[in-house]
Amino acid sequence: MPLLDFYGVLGIWLTAGLALPFVNVLNMFTPPQLMVFRGFLTATMAFIGLRGVIGRVDKHTYLIALILPFATLGLFEGIRHWGAGPTIIIITATPLVNLVIGAFLGRRVSSASITGLVLVLGGVVMARWGGHFQWVGFAWTLFGTIMNGILYEFFARAKATSLQKCFWACMGTGTLGLVMSTNASWTPIAELNVALLVLGFAFVGGFLYWIANLLAFENLPTTEASVLAQGETPAVILGATVLLGEHLTLVQWVGVVIALYGAWYLSRWLAKQAVQKQPPKKNLKLSFVRLRRLRWRNVFGLIQEYCISEILKSPMIGDFYKGRIRVESY
Incomplete structure (x- = not known):
């Protein structure tokens, strides 16, 4: 793996593992x-x-911002x-949302997709086995997973640059947060240590996370980058263990591994479906083979005719040959 690819994938793991647990560290x-931050x-x-220079963007970029x-x-x-931990485990099931969307759009559902579905669901159930369950948290996570799947559909269609997508998407995020924070207290931000934590949270979990995704997805095939990016799930779980004291049992860790494998299996199948829909590329090699089959004497004949025509365009040489032709005609 080239160095930029490695930095991109490692950056996704580290930024997600550090930033997401900070949602509960910054509980003020x-x-x-x-x-908003x-x-x-x-x-x-x-x-x-x-x-x-923001520039004009397509409608799918605005839908990403929405x-x-x-x-x-x-x-x-x-x-x-x-x-x-529980939230990121459920978020791992995002490919299932894309599978359902594909079924509604008329995409073929094969046995491979069903296998991936069973693996992801089974892994998520095992990962939550014996853990505490909270309906409100589950409902919010399920809502976020559905929105995440819809977001992936628009990401595939948007034509804007990575920084343009980042700008509009983050402007939308800040705007919605501001609308929902009209009655919230902003007093804690006046403390220097809190302000530094907020700045670090926004920089690591926002900007660096986008840059890491940019490096990974622009220097790796989409399928490979998507699979490697799934490593953020154990990274977030480890970050939550260190920062918040959250722990998983051995059975739950096995469930995480199964869910990750199912997500990889399903993502690979979705990528194959996308490749099959692309128009076939022209076979340039076939054109060169046909060119080689031309008779060399015809090629040299064409070159000779072209050279003679260019020579005759010269006034001196052209007049000489024309005069010679007239003399010989007598």
Whole structure:
């Protein structure tokens, strides 16, 4: 794996593992307030990266800006209510949402997709086996998972650059958080240590996370990058263990592994379906084979005719040959 690819994948794991548990570390703020910090600060960094030139974008980029805030809200609320570990385990089932969307859009559902479905669901059930269950947290996480699946559909269709997507999506996230924080208290941000934690949360979990995804998905095939990015699930669980004291049993860890394998299996099948729908590329090799089959004497004949025609265009040589032709005709 090239160095940039490695940094991108490792960055996804580290930024997700560090930032998502901080939703509960910064419990003096509501999840919508954290959306304000992460959204507007990350949008500002993207604006600087774009050098102030946002440019026109397509409708799917605006749809990303509409859907991502709700996906983030479901993620943050889920973490706040029942922890980062349970939330990220359910989020792993996002490919199932894309499978259901594909079925509604008329995509073929094969036995391979059913196998992936069973693996993901079985792994999620095992990962939550024996753990505490909280209906509100589960509902928010399920909502975030559905929004996440819809978001992936728009990401595949959007034509904007990575920084343009980042800017508009984060502006939408900050705006929704601000609307939902009208009655919240902003007093804790006046403390220097809290302000530094918020800035680090926005920088690591927002801007660096986007940059890591940019490096991974622009330097690796989409399927490979998607599979490697699933490593953020155990990274978040480990981060929650260190920062929040959350723990999983051996059976739950086995469930995490099974769910990750099912997500990889399902993502690979979805990628194959996308490749099959692409128009066939022209076979340039066949054209060269046909060219080689031309008779060399015809090729040299064409070259000779072209050279003679160019020579005759010269006034001196052309007049000489024309005069010679006239003399010989007498």
